[in-house]
Amino acid sequence: MAPGVDLLVQFFPSFAKIVLAATGLAIIFGIMGVINLAHGEFIMVGAYATTLAYNGALGALPLVPVDPIGVLPGAVQLPAAMLTGVLVTALFGLVVERTVISGAVPNWIAERTIGRPVVKPMYDRLLDSMVATWGISLIMVQLVRNLYGNSLNGIGIPFGQFSYGNGLSISTYKLVLAGVAALVLLLLYVVFVRTDYGMRARATIQNEGMAKSLGVDTERTYMATFALGSGLAGLTGALYAPLQTIVPGMGGGFLVEAFVAVVVGGASVVVGTLLAGGLLGFVYALFANVWGTFAGRIMLLVVAILVIRFVPQGLSSLVERIRDRWAEVS
Amino acid sequence: MATDADSAGVLGRFVDAIHGPNTMGESRRFWAAFGVVALLMVTFPLYMLESAVTNMSQYLALTLLALSLAVVWGFTGVLSFGQVAFFAVAGYTYGIVGINVAGPLGTMAGLFVAVGVAALFAAVLGYFMFYGGVSDVYVTIMTLVVVLVLKTFLDQTAGDKWTIGEAALGGFNGMPGIPDLALGIGEPFLVFDDFTLFYAALLALLVTYLGLRALLNSDYGRVMVAIREDEDRTEMLGYDVKRVKLTVFTFGGALAGLSGVLYVTYFNYISPSELSLTAASLPVIWVAVGGRKTLLGPIVATVAIERLGLFLSVNVGDWAFVINGLLLLVIVLLLPEGLVPGLRDLVSWIGDRRDEGGTDDTTEPSGEVIE
Amino acid sequence: MTKRVDRRKFLAGGASIATAGLAGCALMGGGSSDTIKLGILEDQSGNFALVGSPKHKASLLAIEEINNDGGINGQQIEYYDPDPQSSNDRYLELTRRMVQQRDVDALWAGYSSATRETIRPYIDQQDQLYFYTTQYEGGVCDKNVFAVGPTARQQLGSVLPYLVEEYGPRIYTIAADYNFGQLSADWVKVLADENDAEVIGEEFIPLSNSQFSSTINRIQDADPDFVMSMLVGQNHTSFYEQKASAGLDIPIGTSTAMAQGYEHLRLDPPAMANIYAGVNYMQEIPTNRNTRDGGFVDRYYDMWPDAPYLNEEAENNYFSIYMYKRAVEQAGTTDQEEVKAALESGITYPAPEAPDGEEIKLVPETHHVNHHMWVMRADENHNVEAVDDRVIDETFLKDTVGCDLTSKDEEKQYTPQDYYEEAG
């Protein structure tokens, strides 16, 4: 088998993982100036909700008469469970945003008891938001462990395998994930360019004060952004639930890739994540394939260091520079 | 003889040197309380069990790590996740030298070489970043990635090819058999273990604390704070901001290294788990919770959080992390400047109310008193 | 009242919040002296909770059984079981506390080798009697440490010859990229030599890795007769699901999967199909002591009805507490040196892993156990059955490097490097 084909096939899963791990974090970081250190745990929530729904745990809830997933035809059970995972995580994100990130709930209570707000919103407070979300992550991991034990029974990986000759094969699902990752980026592009929310969000990134004075309800934009980012984390958890072991600490495995990709990608969420996923995915696939997994991981990190050092604004700034150069020439 | 006057002069100059707007604690009351706490710490072994004393030496060693971050982040504005890297590099270096060179000379050499290597590592990394135009949050992420690279590398150094002289790096399982720090030539006349290590760590903390107070209130300290407040303005006043940042980062690396050496002499052991994501975030937590623009805050928070962790693990079991996280969250939300400045504001608020006869209920806590 | 004022002063002073806490703890003090005090440090939270929690539960089962049965020499057992939270730093703090404050008569502590190495210098400084019960890379020869779990050589020595016999001599090794994995991979080579097989490929996987497509790919490329897997931890568990879904159906021998983290129950079949584990114990071991009504499994789940699994290390904790009981009874005292001497007199115990009529033996010279080893195979539906079993002696320390703690006190860990050196 030509090593080229092999490398290409190996590239897809790395690309998918990096892109899916990073998008939720990138959106929240880019638009709100909040670094969510609990991002991995949001992914974990998505995976747990998906797995629990798939295993029929929804039926065990007090208000649900039958297991709603269980009565569905087999083929849509997994997608339905995954959708549950996305929604639960988005909802969870909304709760975190209201209680911690914006401080709206504690402030509402405080204003009615001691007569003044007590919490300053975490927007654009990168470092404080890091510490606060680190606290959330500590709580979540152990809370989930206390509630659901040390692990959940897994979901089988759908779609079987894809053989590409010479006894080599790969799980088809992993290739599907690369497609999903590309689709997610495309949808985000549409959301940012075509929808009212997208316009508001971009206006808020450019200049919060200006956006406010133009009547953009920045608080609502932030709320929606955090929910969207959380939902994307939930989607990642849902999609990886069949592939990973479902344990409370599973989010840690996504966090590093996510951070590295966001920094390597730079300011533009869609273009940046795409390029970071492309570059880092390629580097990992190449080195893991030829020299083994250790080389793959180390080189992924080393390339990240080099990009931060030599293109501190991220890969998306390179694209802008090239685009501008083109505009100049033509 | 004029010695009396001279020493008063020296003392006076010292007192001047450690006071100023960049550090907290000016009043007589503060120094009285400081004296009481210092006395309590010095006599700590008299009224505490041995395990409490030895555990305390561990916490005291870690306060130096917290202070190294306070200097770099709290006073110069460079948030580094890499302090544990300098800490661990120094720990490993001390281990390698101490295991290879027998006797107290080896451990003393180990101390200096280790702190030096940590400082050198910080200097190289700092040069790479600051002179390469890396700034703000990118410094933070870059230092975190460096820690992860170091950990991934050290985890797999188990085999015999990773042996330096007599000292095996030991991979994930770590490097055991690191000797206690000892003074002397040939035969050691003072070995730092248990109680002596406690006093060594206490002394190191005291000297570091007073030294940092002097530094921060010096001209140089004022420039550091100026850089934290406004980097561009400071550059435009003619200060070489990159060089100051590099110097402070290197110094922070050395201090983290000293912390690492004390820490490994306590454990007689070091492993890559000191470089885990959790370990890398801990100094940030200590400093943020205690109050990053203070020196006392990180010290108090380090000891309190570590001690609380032990307390919870003994008494609460599996809810320990949840409680830990909640506390952290509450402090960050309600006291964004940190625990110690928050307490100080509270004390001055209560003081104000008392001065006003306690009748005026409308007094707002004045968060912006002074820093 | 005075106390409250003091505390407030402490708070004002800052650093002594901790002091106040410590004072509170110090007052609680140790228990009465007519009990036997055991320290049980096993992870109930953090990364190792999955495997540590059964150890904790089985220890408590043994203690409760012994106490209900009249204790040891008429003395009840009192135990201390704080949670080390999978953190090595915390292990050392708690070990110091167990020794200095609680004055424990014996200590069980730790899952990983890194934990053991963290506390071992202190254990040796204090000459504390210490049981390390995890299956591990082997080689610890230490007068204070009783490493009663099976070693890599024992585990691999049971499963590797069986697979060579069944499937052929070409082996591909994948192992976690750290001490345990690297040393285990060395043992695979040693055992391959002994069994006329060869290792045709070897890959080490960082512990943080959970993507295995390139690994699977390389295995398919090499096309071995079977794979030896010494993967460790939750990230690595994903390998089994991913290889099944990629259609990699080569048999796999392992010393790590199933018996500790019960992957055959947690993962969706057929992820673990055709996997052979070399173990001294897992819940499914078909011995009468283990599976009969009122047997070990029943007693465990009677006490812990919600427990997910009874794993290899849990049994090691269980039988070693009973071995300790026998040693104390023989010595007639809890004096640690005398108990160690009693343990070095050839203590045996009818552990659940051994068939009726057989007792496993603690080897006096090495402080290791000659285990009854099983080869357990999982099928398509994750049903586990025993395909082979026999007693395998711990030979590396005893015969190869000549560790003899009855005549010479040592405190070190030997590696397969020493094997090669000894072998010439």
Add this chain to the structure above:
Amino acid sequence: MSDTADGMDPAVKQTSAELATGVDTDTILKTEGITKRFGGLTAIDDVDFDVEAGELRCLIGPNGAGKSTLLNLITGALSPSEGEVYFRGHDITEMDPHERIRRGLSIKFQVPSVYEDLTVRENVRLPIQRLASGAERDERMADALAAAGLSAKADVAASALSHGEQQQLEIGMAASLDPDLLLLDEPVAGLSVDERAEIAERITQLNEERSIAFVVIEHDTDFVAEIADHVTVLHQGETFREGSIEEIETDPEVQRIYLGGETDA
């Protein structure tokens, strides 16, 4: 710090003298063909900009003309895409900002940029502590406070000053570096008439008494008329006109672009 006293490194003076060949020694600042592109946008296009020693020059132009960019190229906050900057005859194009400052440049930013958490005295101390110590330092600090008109508020936190006072403080800090050339970016934006007069007086005073050369960016043509000898008009990144204030004020082309620029903004 170790580099406390090297604000006026003798070696530097010598080099600048050596390099002075071909450059009019009275010219303190000179840019040659300086160009700055941000991607496709050319903010400054091939500008030659000279300032004589002791001169008081105003730099005007509509929004987006490139005035602040030019200032940033001179201080080194930005590096040019093409062209060179000479200061006192020496090529400073590749220098870090602090090195240029140490050679006698100084700047006041557009947005008042003082250390808000520090007191006024501490603010003033920062530039001076690098240049002097002991009694001399105290003296210079007192002078700088007096020159900024803020002696009475020396121990007030800078955040408590009015906008105008912050502008004065910043000019005072910039002037206390003892520069040969002081760059002011919109020193009177958002100030009241009285405050403007105060600032104008301060500027002319520094210019006349200490013969500091000035480059002042300003929108307000009245203010420009009050202080400037010589005006440069930038438009779309290029030098559009240069001349005395009367010439510029009456130039119909300038009025056209200015009005156009104003309506665009």
